[in-house]
Amino acid sequence: TAGITQAPTSQILAAGRSMTLRCTQDMRHNAMYWYRQDLGLGLRLIHYSNTAGTTGKGEVPDGYSVSRANTDDFPLTLASAVPSQTSVYFCASSDSNTVAGKAFFGQGTRLTVV
Amino acid sequence: GQNIDQPTEMTATEGAIVQINCTYQTSGFNGLFWYQQHAGEAPTFLSYNVLDGLEEKGRFSSFLSRSKGYSYLLLKELQMKDSASYLCAVVDSNYQLIWGAGTKLIIKP
Numbered sequence: 155t156a157g158i159t160q161a162p163t164s165q166i167l168a169a170g171r172s173m174t175l176r177c178t179q180d181m182r183h184n185a186m187y188w189y190r191q192d193l194g195l196g197l198r199l200i201h202y203s204n205t206a207g208t209t210g211k212g213e214v215p216d217g218y219s220v221s222r223a224n225t226d227d228f229p230l231t232l233a234s235a236v237p238s239q240t241s242v243y244f245c246a247s248s249d250s251n252t253v254a255g256k257a258f259f260g261q262g263t264r265l266t267v268v
Numbered sequence: 269g270q271n272i273d274q275p276t277e278m279t280a281t282e283g284a285i286v287q288i289n290c291t292y293q294t295s296g297f298n299g300l301f302w303y304q305q306h307a308g309e310a311p312t313f314l315s316y317n318v319l320d321g322l323e324e325k326g327r328f329s330s331f332l333s334r335s336k337g338y339s340y341l342l343l344k345e346l347q348m349k350d351s352a353s354y355l356c357a358v359v360d361s362n363y364q365l366i367w368g369a370g371t372k373l374i375i376k377p
Contacts, residue, residue, distance in 0.1 A: 196368055
């Protein structure tokens with residue numbers, strides 16, 4: 155079982171360029187999340203989606219956008235990257251019909267904006 | 269505001285016992301999770317507590333006191349592979365996960 159797949163695993167991006175981080179899950183989970191993880195700050199929620207067709211803003215949404223056209227895919231787009239967006243990005247999913255909030259994570263995307 | 273506090277780093281000896289504490293102040297409470305994260309890898313689920321008391325799962329146990337806003341993760345018979353970061357996360361009143369910054373656990377032979 156693949157679980158959650160993120161792509162790419164790492165990327166170096168020039169400031170001002172746009173990029174889409176891909177996330178696909180095969181567990182038919184209704185909820186999906188994007189987090190960024192920075193040293194000393196823990197996981198911070200960027201955007202989330204409780205079900206296909208809906209999205210919401212998390213703690214640090216500025217500079218990021220998401221879409222949820224179907225259950226499986228939840229891409230994260232940086233429209234114009236800035237160095238402060240250098241981070242490790244994790245996509246996660248959960249099934250609200252089971253343990254509340256139990257999340258399964260992808261392997262992460264390490265993004266460096268230069 | 270919402271806040272989760274954990275020690276930044278702890279050191280323990282192989283074969284020993286270590287307790288990692290987590291205190292929280294959140295808007296509402298719908299459960300507390302512990303996750304393990306090895307360096308360069310994704311977090312993985314360890315435990316979930318929603319009622320007061322101790323949940324035991326092999327070498328790992330997790331305790332919750334809702335009245336004190338307090339939890340701990342107890343790791344017994346430490347092994348070198350337990351070297352990792354341990355993340356505490358609380359489900360708030362909106363069913364959103366609020367994460368602590370994590371505790372880096374270093375195991376020495």
